[in-house]
Amino acid sequence: MENFETFAIRTQTERTQFDEHSTPLYLTSSFIFQDAEDMRASFAEEKSKNLYSRFSNPNVTEFTDKIAKMEGAEAGYAFATGMAAIYSTFATLLNAGDHIVSCQSVFGSTHTLFTKYFPKWNIETTYFKAEDAENVEKYIQPNTKILYLETPTNPAIEVLDLEFFGQIAKKHNLIFIVDNCFATPYLQQPIKYGADIVVHSATKLIDGQGRVLGGVAVGREDLIREIYLFARNTGPAMSPFNAWVLSKSLETLAIRVEKHCENALKVAKFLENHPNVELVKYPFLKSHPSYEVAKKQMKLGGNIVAFEVKGGIEGGRNFLNKIKMCSLSANLGDTRTIVTHPASTTHSKLSDEERNEVGITAGLVRCSVGLENVDDIIEDLKQALD
Secondary structure, eight states, X not given: OOSHHHHHHHOOOOOOTTOOSSOOOOOOSBOOOSSHHHHHHHHTTSSOOOOBTTTOOHHHHHHHHHHHHHHXXXXXXXXXXXXXXXXXXXXXXXXXXXXXXXXXXXXHHHXXXXXXXXXXXXXXXXXXXXXXXXXXXXXXXXXXXXXEEESSOTTTOOOOOHHHHHHHHHHTTOEEEEEOTTTHHHHOOGGGGTOSEEEEETTTTTTOSSOOOOEEEEEOHHHHHHHHHHXXXXXXXXXXXXXXXXXXXXXXXXXXXXXXXXXXXXXXXXXXXXXXXXXXXXXXXXXXXXXXXXXXXXXSOOSEEEEEETTHHHHHHHHHHHOSSSEEOSOOSOSSOEEEOXXXXXXXXXXXXXXXXXXXXXXXXXXXXXXXXXXHHHHHHHHHHO
């Protein structure tokens, strides 16, 4: 099976004696052994066998195998949430005294890990701005261990050149980690460009319907092995039910993402021409500063459009108050279009300077374009902007 859509549908657990067509749910905390030798050999890892659902479970394995195939990775491990995947990956690979170099525009909780929690263990992070990406080497120190980035970034929709950063990581012997949540493995595979580990919040487009939480890390087998051992002992495992839901979601990922991207491009073009919008950022708009990079490494532009409403924070609040159909939510990647105004909600506790540091301007609105009829999405945005 060579083609994305085919293995997304046909990668399944081995059929049971009941000859089911669709993978069953394995809602079990543990697994049994035939005899003492079977149990000994299993725990010694001389044979591959499920021992306990905190370690592995058939549903979780099926989901992880699909993501690993999609990303071109050697192995993977699935987590309860996207942040569990990010935290566990860093906690596994870093020691006290290590240093991270990261793009400045990152998800809020990732930023909190870097600035509030990791410094407690003498792990420091240096940020670089997207517009200063070509000078990233000046931020690398002798104790730098990880080069980390999101692309496209959340919520500023900056696009970073994976090939360039892959070469930098290799040159300096850094572990290159990419959060590929906004693009999904259907649109972009960072491992092709030198990434050692790719992380996802499966809660977003991978689920695609706002139902369950999940996260996953895939990449080099030796690194994933260490992450697995950390997670096995700390317990952030994905539940079998969520894995079953997410694995079914992957069967429609390609067709869903295609339509999301088609709608998002139309929304972005509409917003570009609206008099109450100052700026629109979408990777496949020619006005995007990294349009050529996006075209090189992404199949399509994704489903997230960022735009600046005139009127600053009050302009953003008024826009939200006038929305009728679209959802006001902090989630994204749903079948339903979602709009959020970070400056008055998720990032309201930051100062203006701190918000600007991570690319959040006063009137910035993030729109996660859904699968409704695009005319209805545009009509709702239009009446709210008018």
